Ligand SMILES: CCCCCCCCCC/C=C\CCC/C=C/C(=O)SCCNC(=O)CCNC(=O)[C@H](O)C(C)(C)COP(=O)(O)OP(=O)(O)OC[C@H]1O[C@@H](n2cnc3c(N)ncnc32)[C@H](O)[C@@H]1OP(=O)(O)O
C-alpha cells in the first residue's frame with residue numbers, strides 16, 4: 001500500500017534547509033552521521049523492540065533489559081564500534097540499564113580519581129565488561145549531604161587493608177543504579193578512618209559479588225530497593241541497597257589520585273584540591289544537560305507533529321477544522337519549549353567544551369577554573385532538568401486526552417525523566433551551590449580582581465546596576481546587545497540584593513539560610529543568562545545553510561523573550577526594563593511565533609528521530625495518527641478476550657443482584 005505523508009503540506013512550508021539544520025543540531029557532520037547510523041541500526045533490529053514495556057511485570061521488564069544490554073554489547077563487539085558509536089547505540093536503545101552506571105559513573109570515577117596503576121588494573125577489566133560496576137555514594141540517611149555519609153573505611157595497618165562497614169541502618173547504601181542485581185563491583189564512598197581519626201569521605205573500589213556464581217561476597221547484604229514511579233520507565237534499572245559487615249579490601253583499592261594512605265598508615269593529601277572527590281558528579285551533570293535537550297526535543301517533536309495533525313473547532317461551511325497548532329495559545333505554550341530544546345542543545349555543547357577544558361587544566365595541575373566548572377554544571381543541570389521535566393508534562397497536556405495514553409510515549413518519557421531533577425544533586429541544593437559561588441563573586445566586586453568566564457559580566461557592575469534598557473521598538477528586542485544587557489542587569493541586581501540582605505544578618509550562614517529562596521532565584525537568573533548568551537554565541541558563529549540563521553534567531557528570541565515574560569516581575573522590580581518595554585517584548589514574541597509557525601514541523605524533523613526512538617503514535621513521522629491509535633488499542637492485553645477475566649466473579653453477580661432488586 002502506498003505510504004501517505006499526512007504532514008507533507010507542513011514540510012512543504014519550511015523556509016530553511018532541514019538537512020543542514022540536522023547537522024547543526026547534531027553538532028557536526030560526523031556526529032550526525034554516527035547518530036543517524038546508530039539510530040537506524042537500533043530501529044531496524046527487532047531485538048530492540050520497546051513498545052510492550054508498559055504491560056510487562058517488573059521481573060519480565062528487568063530480564064528483558066538484561067537481554068537487550070547483553071545483545072547491545074554483542075553488536076558493539078561484532079561491529080567493532082568506537083566508544084562514540086557504542087554510546088550512541090546505547091542511547092538509541094532507550095532503556096535505562098546498569099550499563100548507564102557502568103559506563104557513565106563507575107568508569108569515569110576510576111578515570112578521574114584513580115592513579116595510573118589503578119587505571120591499568122581496573123579500567124582494563126571494565127572496558128571489556130569483565131567486571132560490571134556502579135557508583136555507590138548515596139545512603140538511606142544521606143544523599144545531598146555527602147559529608148554526612150556514615151559508611152566507614154578503617155585502615156588496618158596489620159593486614160594493610162581497609163575494613164568497610166555500615167555502622168547503622170541509615171548508613172546502608174541506597175539508590176545506586178545497577179547495584180541491586182547486576183554489579184560485581186562498586187566505587188563506594190566512605191569515611192576514611194586512620195588511627196581513630198576521621199579524614200572525611202573518599203572513594204574505594206569494592207568487589208560485591210562473586211565472578212563465578214554472582215552470589216554476594218561474605219559480609220555483604222545486597223538487593224533491589226523496589227518499584228519506582230510509573231510502569232516500565234525507570235523500573236528497568238536495579239537501584240539497590242547495600243550493607244557491609246566488616247568487609248576487607250586491599251589498601252590499593254582506595255582511589256588515590258586526590259589523597260593517599262601509605263603502607264605505614266600515613267594520610268597524604270596531594271596538591272590536587274579535595275573537591276576532586278566530587279569530580280564524577282561534575283562530569284555526569286554536564287552530560288545530563290545534553291540529555292535534557294534530547295528528552296525535551298523528543299516530547300516537543302511529538303507535540304508539534306500531533307498539533308499539526310489535530311483539528312478542533314473553526315469549521316465554517318463544512319470545511320476542515322483548525323489545526324490546533326494554529327491557536328495562538330497552543331503556540332505560546334509549545335514554541336518556547338521548542339526554543340528551549342535548541343537552547344539546551346547549544347548550552348550542552350558549550351558545557352562539554354568547558355568540561356574538557358577544565359579536565360585538561362586539572363591534568364596540568366591548574367585548578368583555578370574548577371569552581372566555575374562546578375557552578376556551571378550544577379546550575380545548568382538544575383535549570384535544564386527542571387525545565388525539561390515541566391516541559392514534557394506540558395507537551396502531554398498540549399496533546400489533549402490522547403497525550404495521556406501510553407502509546408503517545410509521553411507518560412513513560414515523563415516517568416523516566418523526572419528523577420533527573422533529583423539524581424546527581426537535588427535541583428534546589430544545586431542552585432544553592434551556584435548562589436554560594438555568586439555571593440563569593442559579588443564580594444570580590446571592586447577589589448580589583450579580574451572576573452572571567454560566566455561571571456565576567458559582573459565586571460561591568462557600575463553600569464549594570466544603574467542602566468535602563470534603551471529598547472524603543474519591538475524590533476529592538478531582536479538585538480543581542482539589548483537582550484544580554486537586560487538579562488545581565490537582572491542577574492546582577494538580584495545577586496547584589498541578596499548579598500546586601502545577607503550582610504544585615506547576625507552572621508553570613510544565618511543570612512544565607514534566611515535568604516535561600518531569593519538566592520535560588522538569583523541563581524536561576526544567572527543560569528538563564530548563560531543559556532541565552534551561549535545561544536547568541538552559537539548564532540554568531542559559523543552557521544551554513546539556507547534560512548538556518550533566521551530560524552535560529554527566531555528561536556533564540558523566543559527563548560529569551562518568553563523567559564522575560566515569565567519572570568517579568570523580576571525584570572520590572574529591579575528596574576531593568578519598563579512596562580512599556582515589556583509590552584514591546586510581548587509584541588515581538590507574537591511576531592516570532594508567527595515566523596516559526598510554518599517551520600515548526602521541519603524544526604522538529606531536524607532532530608532526526610526515528611519512529612522507533614520516539615515511541616509515539618502521536619509523533620509518527622507520517623502523521624498517520626488515528627488509524628494507528630485505533631489499531632494499537634486492540635493490542636492491549638485487556639482486549640485479548642471480549643469478556644474480561646473477573647466478569648463471572650465480580651460483575652455478573654452484581655448485575656444479577658440488580659435484576660433481583662428491580663424485580664422486588
Ligand atoms: C531521551 C532521554 C530519555 C531520558 C532517559 C534517561 C536515562 C537515564 C540515563 C542515566 C543517567 C543518569 C543516571 C543517574 C544516576 C545517578 C547518580 C547519582 O545520583 S550519584 C549521587 C549524586 N549525589 C549528589 O549529587 C549529591 C549532591 N551533593 C553534593 O554534591 C555536595 O554534598 C554539596 C555540593 C551539595 C555540598 O558539598 P559540601 O558538603 O562539601 O559543602 P560545601 O557546599 O561547603 O562545599 C565545599 C566546597 O566544595 C565545592 N564543591 C562542591 N561540590 C563540588 C564539585 N562537584 N566540584 C568542585 N567543587 C565542589 C564548593 O563549591 C565549596 O567550595 P568553596 O570554595 O569552599 O566554597
Ligand SMILES: Cc1cc2nc3c(=O)[nH]c(=O)nc-3n(C[C@H](O)[C@H](O)[C@H](O)COP(=O)(O)OP(=O)(O)OC[C@H]3O[C@@H](n4cnc5c(N)ncnc54)[C@H](O)[C@@H]3O)c2cc1C
Pocket residue numbers: 101135136137138141142143144145174175176177234239419422423424425426427428429432
Ligand atoms: C532514579 C535515581 C537514581 C539514583 N542513582 C544513584 C546512583 O547511581 N548512585 C548514588 O549514589 N545515588 C543515586 N541516587 C541518589 C540521588 O543522588 C539522591 O537522591 C540525590 O542526591 C538527592 O538526595 P536526597 O535523596 O538525600 O534528597 P534530600 O537531600 O533528602 O532532599 C529532600 C528535600 O530536602 C531539600 N534539601 C536538602 N538539603 C537542603 C539544603 N541544604 N537546603 C535546602 N533544601 C534542602 C531538597 O531540596 C529536597 O526538597 C539516585 C536517585 C534516584 C531518584
